[in-house]
Amino acid sequence: MAVSGQGKTPHCPVGRVLGLRERKKLEAWRTIRSTALRLISECGFDAVSVEDIATEAGVSRTTFFSYFRSKEAVVYDLDPQELQQWRELLADAPGGEPLWEALTGLVLGLAELLADRLPLQKRLLQQSPELCDSSRDVCDSFGPDLRDWVARRTPDGDELHAALVLNTAFAAFNTAIEAWDPEDSFDHFLDLVRDCLRLAGGGLARSVS
Amino acid sequence: MAVSGQGKTPHCPVGRVLGLRERKKLEAWRTIRSTALRLISECGFDAVSVEDIATEAGVSRTTFFSYFRSKEAVVYDLDPQELQQWRELLADAPGGEPLWEALTGLVLGLAELLADRLPLQKRLLQQSPELCDSSRDVCDSFGPDLRDWVARRTPDGDELHAALVLNTAFAAFNTAIEAWDPEDSFDHFLDLVRDCLRLAGGGLARSVS
DNA sequence: ACCTGAACCTGAACTCAGTACAGACTTTTA
DNA sequence: TAAAAGTCTGTACTGAGTTCAGGTTCAGGT
Numbered sequence: 001m002a003v004s005g006q007g008k009t010p011h012c013p014v015g016r017v018l019g020l021r022e023r024k025k026l027e028a029w030r031t032i033r034s035t036a037l038r039l040i041s042e043c044g045f046d047a048v049s050v051e052d053i054a055t056e057a058g059v060s061r062t063t064f065f066s067y068f069r070s071k072e073a074v075v076y077d078l079d080p081q082e083l084q085q086w087r088e089l090l091a092d093a094p095g096g097e098p099l100w101e102a103l104t105g106l107v108l109g110l111a112e113l114l115a116d117r118l119p120l121q122k123r124l125l126q127q128s129p130e131l132c133d134s135s136r137d138v139c140d141s142f143g144p145d146l147r148d149w150v151a152r153r154t155p156d157g158d159e160l161h162a163a164l165v166l167n168t169a170f171a172a173f174n175t176a177i178e179a180w181d182p183e184d185s186f187d188h189f190l191d192l193v194r195d196c197l198r199l200a201g202g203g204l205a206r207s208v209s
Numbered sequence: 210m211a212v213s214g215q216g217k218t219p220h221c222p223v224g225r226v227l228g229l230r231e232r233k234k235l236e237a238w239r240t241i242r243s244t245a246l247r248l249i250s251e252c253g254f255d256a257v258s259v260e261d262i263a264t265e266a267g268v269s270r271t272t273f274f275s276y277f278r279s280k281e282a283v284v285y286d287l288d289p290q291e292l293q294q295w296r297e298l299l300a301d302a303p304g305g306e307p308l309w310e311a312l313t314g315l316v317l318g319l320a321e322l323l324a325d326r327l328p329l330q331k332r333l334l335q336q337s338p339e340l341c342d343s344s345r346d347v348c349d350s351f352g353p354d355l356r357d358w359v360a361r362r363t364p365d366g367d368e369l370h371a372a373l374v375l376n377t378a379f380a381a382f383n384t385a386i387e388a389w390d391p392e393d394s395f396d397h398f399l400d401l402v403r404d405c406l407r408l409a410g411g412g413l414a415r416s417v418s
Numbered sequence: 419a420c421c422t423g424a425a426c427c428t429g430a431a432c433t434c435a436g437t438a439c440a441g442a443c444t445t446t447t448a
Numbered sequence: 449t450a451a452a453a454g455t456c457t458g459t460a461c462t463g464a465g466t467t468c469a470g471g472t473t474c475a476g477g478t
Contacts (some may be wrong), residue, residue, distance in 0.1 A: 019474080019475075020473095020474065020475090021425075021426080021473085021474055021475075024426095024473095024474090025426085049462085049463060049464085050463075050464065050465085051463080051464095059427080059428095060427065060428050060429070061428090061429090061464095061465095062427075062428060062429075062430095062466090062467095063426085063427055063428075065464090065465065065466080066426085066427080069465095070464080070465080071463095071464070071465090098414070100413045100414045101414070134344075135343075135344040135345050135349070136344050140344070159388070160384070160388045160401070160404070160405075161408070163384050163387060163388060164380070164381065164384045164405050164408055164409065164413070165413050167380035167381075167383060167384045168377055168380045168381070168409055168413055170380065171373070171376035171377045171379065171380040172373065172376075172377070174376060175369070175372050175373045175376045178372060179368070179369045179372060192369070195369070196369075196373050199370070199373055200373065200377055200409070200413065201412060201413050201414035202412050202414060203410060203411050203412025203413075203415070204309045204373070204374050204377055204409065204410050204412075205307070205309045205310070205410035205411060206412070228445080228446080229444095229445065229446090230444085230445055230446080230454070230455080233444095233445090233455090234455085258433085258434060258435085259434080259435065259436085260434080260435095268456080268457090269456065269457050269458075270435095270436095270457090270458095271437090271438095271456075271457065271458080271459095272455085272456060272457075274435090274436065274437080275455080275456085278436095279435080279436080280434095280435070280436090
């Protein structure tokens with residue numbers, strides 16, 4: 001029944017043309033999200049409670065948790081429209097390519113899709129070390145979809161290889177995020193992602209040191 | 210001052226010859242750990258509270274948290290003696306090898322060190338999906354040490370490569386753990402770890418599908 | 419325009435993880 | 449054997465996440 005993956009009770013505003021109900025929900029989602037990011041960037045992740053966020057966003061604590069599974073999710077979750085774009089990216093992905101090439105393309109496409117959010121998110125990560133070792137990361141927001149996508153195109157008997165490729169791609173993406181300085185240009189980030197994927201794809205045993 | 214990484218107030222029983230104090234602490238650690246694992250395997254991770262564990266182990270809730278940073282930690286943390294062995298492994302590791310080879314050796318050594326615990330841990334993971342998506346994993350227990358070790362031997366300017374290699378090694382290890390059926394032999398697990406590391410090291414772009 | 423069902427929001431009450439701390443107790447050391 | 453240092457415990461607190469009953473708002477059909 002649930003189509004989206006975020007927002008439980010809210011039936012998830014992903015429809016093509018939005019009714020009043022869905023417009024309001026999307027608006028609520030964004031209000032909560034932006035309020036949260038503002039407060040967290042001002043005071044730090046731990047110093048802001050869900051109560052604070054809800055109040056400041058003009059909504060109840062209960063409602064907050066109906067939009068976001070957890071406090072971290074408000075930082076990492078994709079905007080519903082981004083999520084939709086991401087799913088279109090998955091749906092349109094060519095089927096014939098080798099898995100690693102396909103993943104490289106998808107991850108890069110995703111990175112571009114996140115161009116607006118990532119600088120802020122990375123800055124939050126730097127400001128709030130609590131968020132870092134909370135062991136949740138950006139991959140949590142699109143990981144499940146990508147996992148499904150990979151599973152769907154994986155022939156029986158090849159699951160180990162598929163899982164390894166996927167986890168390694170995540171590792172490469174995370175490494176790029178870790179290494180990136182958000183003061184640098186976003187193109188520089190894209191280069192980092194490309195480099196990491198290329199190195200991992202080419203074989204780490206081969207590189208120096 | 211803190212030498213260990215787990216156990217805050219308890220000054221950490223890693224000394225060569227143990228005084229009464231340290232022996233008691235090690236005993237308490239193990240009592241809490243084994244009690245926790247027993248209860249969790251009987252009832253599931255979420256169905257057991259820290260209160261339950263502490264009571265059953267004959268210790269106060271406060272004391273539990275002085276031995277383990279979190280509820281998950283009681284599942285993932287290394288036994289103090291295993292931790293010491295792991296650190297000796299790191300200290301004895303040869304310095305001249307290329308990073309990927311060195312990591313391969315270390316990870317395999319670690320896996321052997323964990324031979325006793327891993328089957329049980331993996332069974333817990335299967336029984337309690339909550340534990341899986343808590344996004345904490347076995348790497349949390351030895352990851353920081355390994356990260357330090359890598360940082361120490363990484364020349365300036367090579368941090369990106371080092372981080373990528375480390376994260377990829379983790380990904381390979383995790384993939385092996387995911388794929389392993391604890392009913393199979395532990396040797397089979399070691400083979401999986403070796404395979405994953407070899408594939409990732411050799412270059413995922415090269416492999417089929 | 420009105421009715422009805424469904425989706426949504428809310429406050430209240432609850433469980434439990436994690437922290438702080440002061441006082442009691444136990445080992446160490448001198 | 450007494451002070452110092454380390455450890456345990458109960459208590460009390462904050463805040464995350466869940467449940468639920470009751471009220472409000474929107475959508476679709478008449």
